[in-house]
Amino acid sequence: xxxxxxxxxxxxxxxxxxxxxxxxxxxxxxxxxxxxxxxxxxxxxxxxxxxxxxxxxxxxxxxxxxxxxxxxxxxxxxxxxxxxxxxxxxxxxxxxxxxxxxxxxxxxxxxxxxxxxxxxxxxxxxxxxxxxxxxxxxxxxxxxxxxxxxxxxxxxxxxxxxxxxxxxxxxxxxxxxxxxxxxxxxxxxxxxxxxxxxxxxxxxxxxxxxxxx
Amino acid sequence: xxxxxxxxxxxxxxxxxxxxxxxxxxxxxxxxxxxxxxxxxxxxxxxxxxxxxxxxxxxxxxxxxxxxxxxxxxxxxxxxxxxxxxxxxxxxxxxxxxxxxxxxxxxxxxxxxxxxxxxxxxxxxxxxxxxxxxxxxxxxxxxxxxxxxxxxxxxxxxxxxxxxxxxxxxxxxxxxxxxxxxxxxxxxxxxxxxxxxxxxxxxxxxxxxxxxx
DNA sequence: AGACTCGGCAAACAGTTGTTTACTGAATGA
DNA sequence: TCATTCAGTAAACAACTGTTTGCCGAGTCT
Numbered sequence: 001x002x003x004x005x006x007x008x009x010x011x012x013x014x015x016x017x018x019x020x021x022x023x024x025x026x027x028x029x030x031x032x033x034x035x036x037x038x039x040x041x042x043x044x045x046x047x048x049x050x051x052x053x054x055x056x057x058x059x060x061x062x063x064x065x066x067x068x069x070x071x072x073x074x075x076x077x078x079x080x081x082x083x084x085x086x087x088x089x090x091x092x093x094x095x096x097x098x099x100x101x102x103x104x105x106x107x108x109x110x111x112x113x114x115x116x117x118x119x120x121x122x123x124x125x126x127x128x129x130x131x132x133x134x135x136x137x138x139x140x141x142x143x144x145x146x147x148x149x150x151x152x153x154x155x156x157x158x159x160x161x162x163x164x165x166x167x168x169x170x171x172x173x174x175x176x177x178x179x180x181x182x183x184x185x186x187x188x189x190x191x192x193x194x195x196x197x198x199x200x201x202x203x204x205x206x207x208x209x210x211x212x213x
Numbered sequence: 214x215x216x217x218x219x220x221x222x223x224x225x226x227x228x229x230x231x232x233x234x235x236x237x238x239x240x241x242x243x244x245x246x247x248x249x250x251x252x253x254x255x256x257x258x259x260x261x262x263x264x265x266x267x268x269x270x271x272x273x274x275x276x277x278x279x280x281x282x283x284x285x286x287x288x289x290x291x292x293x294x295x296x297x298x299x300x301x302x303x304x305x306x307x308x309x310x311x312x313x314x315x316x317x318x319x320x321x322x323x324x325x326x327x328x329x330x331x332x333x334x335x336x337x338x339x340x341x342x343x344x345x346x347x348x349x350x351x352x353x354x355x356x357x358x359x360x361x362x363x364x365x366x367x368x369x370x371x372x373x374x375x376x377x378x379x380x381x382x383x384x385x386x387x388x389x390x391x392x393x394x395x396x397x398x399x400x401x402x403x404x405x406x407x408x409x410x411x412x413x414x415x416x417x418x419x420x421x422x423x424x425x426x
Numbered sequence: 427a428g429a430c431t432c433g434g435c436a437a438a439c440a441g442t443t444g445t446t447t448a449c450t451g452a453a454t455g456a
Numbered sequence: 457t458c459a460t461t462c463a464g465t466a467a468a469c470a471a472c473t474g475t476t477t478g479c480c481g482a483g484t485c486t
Contacts (some may be wrong), residue, residue: 011453015463032340037250040444050465054446057463117337122394124333126247169412179337193254199382205420224483229431253474263435268475271435 019049023071026064028113036126037064065122065130072115073137078142079104084148095166098200103195105174109181110184120179140165140174153207166207174200232270234260236284239277240327248278249339278335278343285328287349292317293354297361307367311413315406318387322394333392355384367421379420384413 025046029038038061044051058064083104086097109116122130147166149155156165177196184192238259242251251274257264272275298319299310319404322329335343359380362368390409397405 011462014453018463032339034249036249037339039442040334040443044298050443052466053464054273059290075430090377101232120337123337124330126250126334129250159410165411166415167409168408172389178380195378195381196443198378202379202419202423203415205422206415210415211419224432227483231433252472254472265472265475266434266435267476 015057018047018049018053021066022057023047023064024056027063027068027118030068030118030121031114035061035122035123035130060061062127062129065127065134068115068118069122069130069133072112072119073134073141076108076110077137077141077144079095079108081144084144094152095201098197098204101174102177102196102200104187105178105196106181106193109178113182116178118180118181120175123175138171141169145170166203169203170200173203224254228270231262231266233262234262235267235270236277236280236384238279239274240331240337243281243331243334244327247338248274256320263392275340275342278340279346281328281331282335282343282346282350285325285332285407289321290350290354290357292321294357297357306419307365307417308414311410312416314387315390315409315413318409319394319406322391326395329391329393333395351384351388357378358383367413379416381414383413386416 014157022043026038027045029042029046040054040061041051044054044062058067080101083097083100086100119134123134125131126133142164146160146164149163149167149170150158152162153167171198177192179195180192181189183200234325235256239251239256242255242259253267253274254264256274256277257267271280281287293314296310296313299313332347336347338344355377359373359377361385362376362380364369364374386409390405390412393409394402
């Protein structure tokens with residue numbers, strides 16, 4: 001009827017909705033279970049769909065897992081990017097940057113518990129494709145952090161390899177902080193944040209005195 | 214016939230043998246799969262035993278998993294204990310202690326790949342009892358390290374809480390080093406060791422300069 | 427020697443599983 | 457309007473699952 005561009009897409013929208021239902025159902029089930037123990041029927045049942053319907057969207061459960069990985073890190077990636085962008089605005093104070101980074105991680109875990117749990121659980125899980133997807137995404141993450149670190153005056157004269165190594169250390173510490181937030185209830189949250197900050201500061205101090213006694 | 218104490222135990226020895234077969238089969242299967250995806254029949258089949266036989270040894274697959282956890286950390290615990298005992302013999306040189314610790318971890322991973330992989334995989338896995346068993350064991354581990362750190366002259370005047378926090382950081386870094394060894398092939402082993410040493414040294418330097426600019 | 431313990435087995439139970447098949451019916455494009 | 461596309465379905469497939477049952481027979485104790 002309408003000759004505008006809004007006519008087409010009802011079909012695709014419905015498909016996307018089902019796809020979303022599958023992803024959500026999977027993510028939900030994976031809060032209490034491992035991906036290698038998940039079943040196609042289980043997911044479709046939770047998504048209110050016929051078992052065969054699954055294969056209209058994913059060839060595999062691993063494929064669904066990989067998509068969840070991408071979604072998991074997409075928004076975290078954005079948040080960290082924003083936090084790093086504040087770097088200049090914080091007057092180049094590393095302490096403030098550390099505080100901000102921990103805040104961002106805490107907020108992210110609070111809003112996306114299921115995604116974070118999924119990542120922690122499958123990072124070393126039994127499904128190779130998912131493991132590799134997570135590793136690749138974390139590598140991109142470290143790239144970003146390394147770029148930000150290189151801009152700090154403190155790293156003047158540091159070889160790129162060492163900056164990269166440092167960035168990986170920071171990422172690993174932040175990931176560990178995230179899983180610690182997960183495991184701690186809301187009451188232990190402050191303590192976890194305190195520990196995470198101290199760890200990061202320890203690294204920061206070590207970095208400043210790296211090239212002297 | 215014999216009135217010595219060696220007569221009894223044939224029964225128990227056979228039982229232990231079957232139990233061992235189950236544990237070994239389980240550990241083997243868990244190299245490519247997650248505990249929450251493992252099946253009783255799968256394990257008994259791999260152990261050359263009837264499905265019902267499993268229940269003579271374990272009530273659950275989780276129970277088998279918990280035993281694997283205990284076995285996993287028993288020998289690592291011993292190795293670290295030995296390494297820490299060398300502390301005095303190494304002339305209180307923190308650098309040497311770091312090198313030694315990384316060596317110990319590398320050797321441990323080399324000899325007990327399957328156990329280490331199992332720990333990394335189930336540390337955040339879908340089976341609560343196993344997760345908690347691993348967490349408890351790692352806490353004991355950190356106790357030991359904290360005890361050793363407190364003896365170092367460097368930590369004179371440090372409050373116990375901070376020493377403890379430091380110990381947990383070291384343990385986490387060593388665990389991460391272990392899983393990194395796993396994922397790196399034999400060719401990347403040296404690189405992983407180098408990275409691990411640098412990370413630990415960074416902490417060490419940070420600790421020395423913690424209470425000054 | 428005889429009674430007894432108990433690790434392991436075969437069989438049966440009622441489900442579950444992944445995947446393919448042919449189909450239906452609504453959204454689509456001409 | 458009519459033919460086409462295609463997301464979702466129901467049904468069937470053979471194979472698999474965890475757990476219980478009754479039983480056997482070798483090791484153990486007296």
